Amino acid sequence: MSKILEAKQAVVTEIADKLKGAASVVVVDYRGLTVAQVTELRKQLREAGVEFKVYKNSMTRRAAESAGLEALNENLTGPNAIAFSTEDVVAPAKILNDFAKKNEKLEIKAGVIEGNVASAEDVKALATLPSRDGLLSMLLSVLQAPVRNFALATKAVAEKKEEQGA
Numbered sequence: 807m808s809k810i811l812e813a814k815q816a817v818v819t820e821i822a823d824k825l826k827g828a829a830s831v832v833v834v835d836y837r838g839l840t841v842a843q844v845t846e847l848r849k850q851l852r853e854a855g856v857e858f859k860v861y862k863n864s865m866t867r868r869a870a871e872s873a874g875l876e877a878l879n880e881n882l883t884g885p886n887a888i889a890f891s892t893e894d895v896v897a898p899a900k901i902l903n904d905f906a907k908k909n910e911k912l913e914i915k916a917g918v919i920e921g922n923v924a925s926a927e928d929v930k931a932l933a934t935l936p937s938r939d940g941l942l943s944m945l946l947s948v949l950q951a952p953v954r955n956f957a958l959a960t961k962a963v964a965e966k967k968e969e970q971g972a
Contacts, residue, residue, distance in 0.1 A: 821869035838911030903933035
């Protein structure tokens with residue numbers, strides 16, 4: 807009996823560690839998806855570096871409480887799968903939201919974004935954001951614009967002076 811209890815405690819600790827260490831977590835109801843659809847979803851998530859697992863709700867509730875995310879417990883009913891991402895905050899939300907648009911049976915229930923419990927609407931809003939690389943390229947473009955404009959203005963002044971001198 808104690809071995810079973812120890813195994814359950816180990817799973818609860820594993821889930822709690824993942825909840826604490828994840829940049830984002832998305833809880834989904836996968837009821838009604840075919841095996842082929844779930845396999846395709848897992849493949850897409852794995853390629854993005856996102857872990858997708860099914861845990862018992864009772865263990866997930868205990869882990870959420872120990873991680874300080876009690877508000878997540880109200881969404882832990884029925885068959886749930888959880889996507890954990892330690893690096894990219896947007897990736898799991900984007901992949902699951904896109905998959906849910908194509909497959910109506912997949913339902914986003916809630917999430918955890920950088921340690922804060924988020925509603926399904928918050929997760930869907932996060933999914934509309936560009937990826938981390940996209941945001942970095944936008945930032946770089948914004949930072950380069952003043953330098954580029956200054957260089958163009960300097961070149962225009964130099965060309966004008968050349969025309970006047972010639």
